[in-house]
Structure formats: structure tokens, C-alpha cells
Amino acid sequence: MKKIENYINGEYSTPIENRWIDNYNPSTGEIYSLLPNSSVTDVQMAYEAAKTAFPSWSTTSLQHRSDILAKIASLIIENLELLANAEAIDNGKPLSLATSVDIPRASSNFDFFAHAITQFASEAHESMGQNAINFTLRNPIGVVGCISPWNLPLYLFTWKIAPALAAGNTVVAKPSEITPMTAYLLGDICTKAGLPKGVLNIVHGLGNTTGQAIIEHPDIKAISFTGGTATGAHIAKTAAPMFKKLSLELGGKNPNLIFADCDYEKMLTTTLRSSFANQGQICLCGSRIFIERTIYDQFKKDFIKKTKALKIGEPLNKETNIGALVSKSHLEKVKSYIDIAEQEGGTILYGGDYITVKGYENGYYLQPTIIEVTDSNCRLTQEEIFGPVVTIMPFDTDDQALSLANNVRYGLSATIWTNNLNRSMYLAKHIQAGIIWINTWMMRDLRTPFGGVKDSGIGREGGFEALRFFTEPKNVCIHY
Ligand code: NDP
Numbered sequence: 001m002k003k004i005e006n007y008i009n010g011e012y013s014t015p016i017e018n019r020w021i022d023n024y025n026p027s028t029g030e031i032y033s034l035l036p037n038s039s040v041t042d043v044q045m046a047y048e049a050a051k052t053a054f055p056s057w058s059t060t061s062l063q064h065r066s067d068i069l070a071k072i073a074s075l076i077i078e079n080l081e082l083l084a085n086a087e088a089i090d091n092g093k094p095l096s097l098a099t100s101v102d103i104p105r106a107s108s109n110f111d112f113f114a115h116a117i118t119q120f121a122s123e124a125h126e127s128m129g130q131n132a133i134n135f136t137l138r139n140p141i142g143v144v145g146c147i148s149p150w151n152l153p154l155y156l157f158t159w160k161i162a163p164a165l166a167a168g169n170t171v172v173a174k175p176s177e178i179t180p181m182t183a184y185l186l187g188d189i190c191t192k193a194g195l196p197k198g199v200l201n202i203v204h205g206l207g208n209t210t211g212q213a214i215i216e217h218p219d220i221k222a223i224s225f226t227g228g229t230a231t232g233a234h235i236a237k238t239a240a241p242m243f244k245k246l247s248l249e250l251g252g253k254n255p256n257l258i259f260a261d262c263d264y265e266k267m268l269t270t271t272l273r274s275s276f277a278n279q280g281q282i283c284l285c286g287s288r289i290f291i292e293r294t295i296y297d298q299f300k301k302d303f304i305k306k307t308k309a310l311k312i313g314e315p316l317n318k319e320t321n322i323g324a325l326v327s328k329s330h331l332e333k334v335k336s337y338i339d340i341a342e343q344e345g346g347t348i349l350y351g352g353d354y355i356t357v358k359g360y361e362n363g364y365y366l367q368p369t370i371i372e373v374t375d376s377n378c379r380l381t382q383e384e385i386f387g388p389v390v391t392i393m394p395f396d397t398d399d400q401a402l403s404l405a406n407n408v409r410y411g412l413s414a415t416i417w418t419n420n421l422n423r424s425m426y427l428a429k430h431i432q433a434g435i436i437w438i439n440t441w442m443m444r445d446l447r448t449p450f451g452g453v454k455d456s457g458i459g460r461e462g463g464f465e466a467l468r469f470f471t472e473p474k475n476v477c478i479h480y
Pocket residue numbers: 147148149150151156174175176177178205206207208209210211212213215226227228229231232234235249250251252282283284384386412452456457
């Protein structure tokens with residue numbers, strides 16, 4: 001059976017204690033590879049390699065660093081087919097999505113930061129009347145930790161690693177234990193691109209042992225984490241006494257506000273995507289849909305019709321719109337929310353059950369599910385389900401829509417569908433979220449700040465925000 005290995009000091013290696021974890025193919029329910037169950041010693045080895053590599057990497061010329069990152073970007077594209085297949089098998093997502101979104105975006109992450117670092121300027125302040133000038137140095141932090149989730153495996157892994165490396169840090173990174181394959185393949189790509197030994201170290205393993213060893217390491221001074229809110233809170237608590245720098249991108253329960261004056265067809269097509277793309281396993285999915293009452297019945301009818309037309313199937317099949325959920329336990333968790341719909345006062349309008357895909361009877365397939373709710377305080381509308389399940393509910397006024405949008409502990413993103421400029425701007429200003437989309441969804445410009453408020457996290461990724469996170473500002477004052 002294929003064995004995934006750690007990538008430490010520029011080489012693949014087996015875990016020191018020779019312990020392994022089963023890696024499942026979600027479309028078949030079968031174990032198809034093994035990954036290292038890395039120990040504290042493996043993390044320490046990765047840290048030592050990163051520490052040794054730091055002085056040289058942090059002082060290498062900007063152009064050289066930028067060239068290597070750009071080379072990684074182009075090698076990712078050269079290996080698009082290999083990586084997209086690996087991602088689809090490992091995660092259960094449709095191959096078409098991995099090919100068109102996940103892998104190209106992983107390449108763009110490297111390409112973007114290869115260039116962004118060459119434009120990253122620091123401030124200078126002339127202190128008038130004091131004959132002094134202050135300027136800010138932006139030094140790399142040292143060895144940093146990057147921990148990423150399973151839903152967009154290579155996309156989110158590289159979203160952290162690329163800016164960390166661009167800023168001159170060396171990295172100890174852990175992908176999710178559930179989807180380790182493309183991070184494993186990235187090691188070889190980095191070697192081929194000429195990334196010096198020890199600059200990036202990838203350690204596979206469980207969150208509460210391998211991940212924990214990274215966050216507890218006294219000399220890993222910054223942690224960039226994307227994952228669930230509970231894990232984020234645990235990391236914050238662990239890291240606080242060590243005064244680590246933290247970037248936490250956590251859960252979401254995003255509102256999708258639909259007004260009668262919107263471009264209806266565009267809204268309908270996009271809402272289908274924002275509800276069920278990647279089996280609804282995207283932190284930005286608009287899982288709480290609120291619709292102006294005057295178009296509520298029409299929307300209900302059209303949305304159900306479009307959802308029915310989605311093709312659920314094996315991820316590698318080109319026709320598939322909805323693949324498998326990532327793991328058996330996640331499938332059961334998502335299904336358990338559907339099972340409480342009735343007692344929560346909800347009505348299942350469409351879906352609600354497992355699906356058997358011919359030839360893949362043990363895969364983790366679930367119908368896309370639409371639940372009508374009458375109360376925005378129930379568990380279905382308050383807790384992150386993170387699957388192909390949305391709730392729908394009508395509203396009457398703008399103020400009601402705003403208060404429904406904000407009535408949740410999360411604040412990652414929100415989508416507003418209206419052609420009324422004043423309304424959209426009023427809502428954009430008052431919705432408690434880090435990202436607002438008006439008449440679109442998940443349209444990304446990598447220069448923009450990305451992240452959430454409330455229980456969706458602290459800090460921002462993207463553009464110069466990421467480079468600021470991965471550097472330590474130091475003010476220098478010269479008196480003349
Ligand atoms: P988890 O929080 O379970 O895990 C995220 C990562 O943290 C994994 O690599 C996990 O390892 C690791 N981990 C778990 N426990 C620890 C620990 N004690 N110390 C260090 N690392 C640890 O999230 P999921 O993987 O289940 O991802 C889904 C969540 O991610 C959802 O809540 C989703 O909303 C959120 N997310 C947020 C995004 C954002 O940008 N805001 C984007 C995408 C997802 P392992 O898998 O091995 O347990």
C-alpha cells in the first residue's frame with residue numbers, strides 16, 4: 001500500500017516511531033494509503049531543519065526567493081492532472097472542481113506571493129521639529145507553524161506556506177490527517193523548484209499529537225491556522241502564555257440575503273454553487289438563505305428544481321457535480337443535523353438522505369438538502385453543519401434581513417443579492433462579517449484581506465496582510 005512520508009530537510013522520511021494512520025478514499029470507503037503518525041520527535045526534527053535553514057533563507061536575495069516561489073507555481077500547473085486526481089481521490093471532491101479551482105489556486109498562491117514580496121514596502125515617518133526620521137524594518141519571524149484543514153487541502157495549505165516563505169521564514173507545516181496526499185506531493189515539487197533543504201518541512205499526523213507539538217513548541221513563534229472554531233480556541237489558549245503570534249481562520253455560518261430586485265437568474269445559479277459546491281464543505285458557503293417574501297415561493301420552486309438536477313456521483317467522473325463527503329464520521333455528523341430538522345421545527349423540502357452510487361456502495365454520499373425553517377435561533381441555523389445542507393426562510397424588511405444575518409456567533413462572509421445600491425451599501429457596512437459579496441459569491445482577488453470576525457477568527461490572510469502577519473515590525477529612529 002502507498003505510504004505517504006514526511007518531508008523534512010528536503011527529503012522524504014518515515015516517522016521515527018514507525019507508526020502509521022489509515023487514509024481512506026471517501027468515494028469507496030476503502031483504505032488506500034497510509035500516512036505517518038508523527039511524534040514530538042518528528043516535529044522537533046522538522047523544527048531543527050527549519051532553524052538551520054533560516055539564516056540563509058531569510059537573507060537570500062528577494063529576487064532569488066521570488067524566482068523559486070514562481071517556479072513552484074509553474075511546476076504545480078505542470079503537474080495539474082496528477083495533483084487534481086490526487087485531491088479528488090483523497091477528499092471526495094469532483095475532479096472538475098479540483099482541476100478548475102483547487103490546484104490552479106494553489107499555483108496562484110505561490111505566484112501571487114512571489115510577486116507581492118517584491119512590492120512589499122515598509123513605512124517611514126519624518127518627525128518634524130525633532131530632526132528625526134523613523135522607519136520600519138519588517139523582519140521575518142523565524143520558524144513558523146502552518147496548520148490547515150481538509151476541505152480545500154492544497155489550496156489552503158499553500159495559502160499559508162507561500163506568504164510565510166516569501167517573507168523569509170522557514171516553515172513546519174501540518175496538513176489535515178484526513179487529506180494528506182497533495183501536501184505530500186508538494187514536497188517533491190519544492191525540491192525540483194530548488195527550494196533549499198529545510199526551508200519547508202511537512203509533518204503528517206494527528207491534530208492532537210503532531211499538531212499539538214507544533215503549537216506547543218516554544219521556539220515556533222507564529223502559528224497560522226485554518227480549521228474549526230473549537231480547535232482555534234484551543235490553539236489560542238495554548239499559545240497565549242507563550243505570546244505567540246496567531247492567525248486563526250475559523251468556522252462560518254454565512255447568510256445569503258436575496259432581495260426581490262436582484263438579477264434573479266444569476267442569483268439562482270450562484271446560490272446553487274454557494275450552497276453545494278465542494279459538497280457544502282467550504283467555510284464561505286452561504287448555508288443560511290434568507291429570501292424576501294414576495295419572491296419566496298418562486299425561489300423555493302426554482303431552487304429545488306435546480307438542486308434536483310445536480311449529478312451526485314464518483315468524484316473522478318467528469319459529469320459529477322457533487323462528490324463524496326470527506327469521511328464517514330463527517331458524513332454521520334452532517335446527517336445527524338438533517339435528522340433533527342423536524343424536532344427543530346424545520347421541513348425538509350428536498351434531499352435529506354444518504355445516496356448509494358452504483359459501484360461505490362460504501363462511499364460517503366449524501367443528497368444536497370434544503371430545509372425550510374421558521375426560527376433563526378434553532379441549531380440548524382446557528383451551528384456550522386459544513387455539508388450540503390442549507391436552510392431557507394423568508395423575510396419582509398431590510399432591517400429584518402440585517403438582524404437575521406447578524407443573529408449568529410460567526411462572522412466570516414455574507415452575500416447580498418440586490419440591484420439597489422443604497423440597500424447593498426447599508427447592509428455591507430452593517431453586516432458583521434469579514435467578507436461581503438454583492439451580486440456574486442467567492443469572487444477572489446488575492447490582494448484583498450481575507451478572514452472573519454466574531455467566532456470566525458482573528459487576523460487576516462491575503463495580500464500584504466499575510467506578509468505583515470509573517471513579519472515582525474521593528475521601528476528604527478535616527479536623530480540627525
Ligand atoms: P479542525 O479544526 O478539526 O482541524 C484543522 C487542522 O488542525 C487539521 O490539520 C487538524 O489535524 C489540526 N488540529 C486538530 N487539533 C489540533 C491541535 N490540538 N493542535 C494543532 N492542530 C490541531 O478542522 P477541520 O479539518 O475539520 O476543517 C473544517 C473546519 O475548518 C470548519 O469549521 C471550517 O469552517 C473551517 N475552515 C475555515 C476556513 C476559513 O478560512 N475561515 C476555511 C476552511 C475551513 P487533523 O485533521 O489531523 O485532526
